[in-house]
Amino acid sequence: MKKLSVEEVKHVAHLARIQVSDEEIESYRTRLGALYEMVDGIHEIEGYSEEMMITPVEEVCSLRKDEVGAMLDGASVLSNAPKTNGKFIEVPVVINE
Amino acid sequence: MTKYEATIGIEVHVEVKTKSKIFSSSENGYGKDANSSCTVVDLGYPGTLPTLNEEVILQGIRAVHLTHCTLTRKMHFDRKNYFYPDNPKNYQITQNRTPIGQNGYLEIETSEGPKKIEILEMHLEEDTCKSSHKGRVSLLDFNRAGVPLIEIVSKPCMHTKEEAMLYLEKLKETFFYGNISDCKMEEGSMRCDVNVSIAPKESKTLGVKCEIKNIGSIRNVGIAIEKEIARQEEVLEQGQVLKEQTRRFDDQLNDTVLMRVKETGNDYRYFPEPDIPFVFLEEEQIQEALATLPMMPDERRILYQKKGMSKLHIEKILANRSLSDYLNTFLDTNINFVTAANLLLGDISSYLNKNFKKLEQTKLTREKFIDLLQKLEEGALSNKNVKEILEDVLEKEISIPEIMKEKKIQNITDVSFVEEIIQKVLDENTQSVLDYKEGKDRALKYLMGQVMKETKGAVNPKIANEKLVEYLQKR
Numbered sequence: 001m002k003k004l005s006v007e008e009v010k011h012v013a014h015l016a017r018i019q020v021s022d023e024e025i026e027s028y029r030t031r032l033g034a035l036y037e038m039v040d041g042i043h044e045i046e047g048y049s050e051e052m053m054i055t056p057v058e059e060v061c062s063l064r065k066d067e068v069g070a071m072l073d074g075a076s077v078l079s080n081a082p083k084t085n086g087k088f089i090e091v092p093v094v095i096n097e
Numbered sequence: 098m099t100k101y102e103a104t105i106g107i108e109v110h111v112e113v114k115t116k117s118k119i120f121s122s123s124e125n126g127y128g129k130d131a132n133s134s135c136t137v138v139d140l141g142y143p144g145t146l147p148t149l150n151e152e153v154i155l156q157g158i159r160a161v162h163l164t165h166c167t168l169t170r171k172m173h174f175d176r177k178n179y180f181y182p183d184n185p186k187n188y189q190i191t192q193n194r195t196p197i198g199q200n201g202y203l204e205i206e207t208s209e210g211p212k213k214i215e216i217l218e219m220h221l222e223e224d225t226c227k228s229s230h231k232g233r234v235s236l237l238d239f240n241r242a243g244v245p246l247i248e249i250v251s252k253p254c255m256h257t258k259e260e261a262m263l264y265l266e267k268l269k270e271t272f273f274y275g276n277i278s279d280c281k282m283e284e285g286s287m288r289c290d291v292n293v294s295i296a297p298k299e300s301k302t303l304g305v306k307c308e309i310k311n312i313g314s315i316r317n318v319g320i321a322i323e324k325e326i327a328r329q330e331e332v333l334e335q336g337q338v339l340k341e342q343t344r345r346f347d348d349q350l351n352d353t354v355l356m357r358v359k360e361t362g363n364d365y366r367y368f369p370e371p372d373i374p375f376v377f378l379e380e381e382q383i384q385e386a387l388a389t390l391p392m393m394p395d396e397r398r399i400l401y402q403k404k405g406m407s408k409l410h411i412e413k414i415l416a417n418r419s420l421s422d423y424l425n426t427f428l429d430t431n432i433n434f435v436t437a438a439n440l441l442l443g444d445i446s447s448y449l450n451k452n453f454k455k456l457e458q459t460k461l462t463r464e465k466f467i468d469l470l471q472k473l474e475e476g477a478l479s480n481k482n483v484k485e486i487l488e489d490v491l492e493k494e495i496s497i498p499e500i501m502k503e504k505k506i507q508n509i510t511d512v513s514f515v516e517e518i519i520q521k522v523l524d525e526n527t528q529s530v531l532d533y534k535e536g537k538d539r540a541l542k543y544l545m546g547q548v549m550k551e552t553k554g555a556v557n558p559k560i561a562n563e564k565l566v567e568y569l570q571k572r
Contacts, residue, residue, distance in 0.1 A: 061375060064122065064151060087130055087238075090235070094228070
């Protein structure tokens with residue numbers, strides 16, 4: 001069974017923005033490895049091509065006319081935000097220089 | 098810089114002019130109340146689906162054509178995955194494998210002659226929301242989320258800040274005249290990231306690149322490149338190794354500052370956007386897009402040059418598109434373009450600027466403009482007269498002859514009459530004639546004043562001056 005390195009698990013955890021403990025890293029090495037193996041199985045599909053990944057059906061994209069439709073009012077936009085500030089949605093600062 | 102050569106590549110994002118956004122029908126506008134132009138699609142709500150805006154495709158076709166790129170007739174979109182609050186879906190819909198355009202160029206005029214700046218590729222994508230940073234918090238406005246963008250990636254083929262600035266000017270002019278984007282850098286509708294690296298001149302490989310983000314004007318691009326080259330040179334001269342980094346331009350400091358390192362390359366885990374099937378560009382659609390393209394600046398340059406306009410005037414006219422468009426409405430006439438450009442750039446522009454008006458808001462009809470130019474050419478109106486009547490010309494719905502009548506302007510162009518007056522003035526001012534003969538310039542001015550006085554300023558000054566000199570020399 002495929003086993004990821006500690007560094008690989010840490011990298012994936014960083015991309016997902018989650019903290020993992022040493023025990024979890026060890027557990028993910030095999031669990032994520034199994035997942036990777038499963039995904040690799042796609043290559044075994046007969047006649048596999050990258051285009052199949054885009055869409056398996058010969059469907060053509062229909063285009064929308066360039067017209068302005070109904071929009072949400074500002075209050076609705078803010079209603080699901082955990083925190084707001086005037087007409088803005090507030091989040092913790094993300095710039096880190 | 099002596100030992101090193103700089104290599105510069107530029108990524109430019111322009112906001113595309115459309116009524117609605119790229120994947121939703123919310124308004125694509127600027128300056129609206131925060132979070133007032135959005136739908137659930139722009140907010141990245143689960144279960145929502147993107148619907149591709151036809152006009153974005155047409156604008157993309159135009160952009161590809163104007164930059165001499167090869168059009169991708171069968172294309173799809175991709176997801177670029179990353180976590181950041183400006184992007185609640187956690188992915189941006191962009192084009193990775195099938196950019197709408199590839200391998201194009203724009204030609205710039207450098208001090209060493211023309212140079213083709215090669216374009217690697219051009220993508221269609223959605224903008225993210227706008228975040229502004231305030232102390233410990235960031236404020237999000239989703240009006241910008243989903244605004245259509247075209248990203249233009251140049252090859253690393255520029256070597257000086259001048260080339261980079263000229264390329265950006267050309268790109269801006271092309272997209273602006275093509276009606277693809279407003280290209281207002283101060284409003285963020287054109288943004289650029291610049292990659293700079295330096296390497297010893299004899300080196301066959303490129304140096305370690307540094308990306309500078311957030312540059313808000315073409316002038317600042319020049320400053321940023323200059324500072325970055327100097328910084329990298331200093332690092333190498335001290336025997337240190339350059340590290341790949343992302344910096345941003347700080348216009349307060351007038352310098353680049355180090356930013357945090359973001360994901361790059363594979364970390365974005367691009368994969369095809371499953372919610373948007375293949376887009377096929379048909380010949381009919383391509384022709385429809387290109388049919389609406391107006392005359393582009395380079396074609397205008399050639400035409401204006403043929404009409405005898407100076408390079409300076411051509412560039413000044415092109416810098417003000419409404420003047421150029423106006424001038425183009427006279428291409429089928431035989432007006433003197435040099436006089437027309439002089440008038441448009443001079444008195445007319447200063448009147449418009451002073452009164453915060455646009456040319457199309459005035460009463461300057463085609464007939465009036467032609468008549469005004471003719472009268473100037475014939476000498477029936479002097480430049481001074483034009484200044485006197487300009488306000489009426491631009492603001493009143495009456496003809497030039499009517500305005501002249503109202504203002505009592507009747508320039509005498511009858512040469513024999515002018516000659517008669519000059520003879521009289523010279524006979525009455527023999528001392529001034531002698532002064533002139535002795536080389537006193539002031540005498541000519543005085544005599545000219547007397548001629549104008551005799552005719553109450555109604556004589557064409559150009560004709561009068563020529564005749565006065567002629568008659569003085571005969572004496």
